Amino acid sequence: MYELLLFAVAIGAGFIGSLLGLGGGIIIVPALTLIYKVDIRYAIAASLISVVATSSGAAASYLKDSLTNLRLAVFLEVGTVVGAVSGFLIASHIDSKSLYVLFAVFLLFSALMMLRKRSEHAAVANHPWADKLRLDSSYPDDKGVWQNYKVAQVPLGLAVMFAAGILSALLGIGSGIFKVLAMDGAMKLPIKVSSATSNFMIGVTAAASASAYFLRGDVRPEIAAPVALGIIIGSFLGAKSMSRIPAAHIRKIFVVVLAIVSAQMIWKGLK
DSSP, rough: OOHHHHHHHHHHHHHHHHHHSOOSSSHHIIIIIIHHHHHHHHHHHHHHHHHHHHHHHHHHHHHHHTOHHHHHHHHHHHHHHHHHHHHHHHHHTOOHHHHHHHHHHHHHHHHHHHHHOOSSSOOSSSHHHHHHHOOOOOEETTSOEEEEOOOOOOHHHHOOOOOOOOHHHHOOOHHHHHHHHIIIISSSOOOHHHHHHHHHHHHHHHHHHHHHHHHTOOOOOHHHHHHHHHHHHHHOOOOOOOHHSSSSHHHHHHHHHHHHHHHHHHHHHHO
């Protein structure tokens, strides 16, 4: 019964995580710690395993729909993987209470940042690095019309990806939140491209972190297995739904989810 409940929650987490480019960890970690009373370090390890599953389940669909910027994803992964390894080394020196509060503070920050962006704000010109690496591309909008877009502030985006990798290892969230913020806010990509590209990237970042947690013995099969299976199903359903949902609605869902989870994690950390 316990595994079935985890499986059901994981399906919902995978759906929301895939739709928003978050990886599902943002739902799974609070669910495991607040509802099932799992130690946060075991929850983070299970979440990282599920994040790999989410990325695998959603990435193929987004690539087929031409929403993922593959060249940009590969370039930015340099920063996230280095950050993930650094984050694991830092994690062993932080207590559980601090992890709850850190998780909540960054979620709240993310919600506020997304709330400020009420419309698409596409870059008008490429950053020099984007020209040299040919990072700009195009994607089909809600009506199937292809839209070209540019890529701005590439060095800033790479720096944010490094920080995202650190947070992935610390919090088990796949760092999809910050990948979306970096691409949507700093690099000024369309929100759908940001979410789809984030989904492709989070699996690589999480795999680097999850391997280290596995070697330390924090991966519990009875938790990670049903969570990963549910995440795969949910992420597939989310990826199929994304192309039919307007970008403005995706942004609103993103803000509401982050605000609710942030409040819950602050309460848990202070308690």
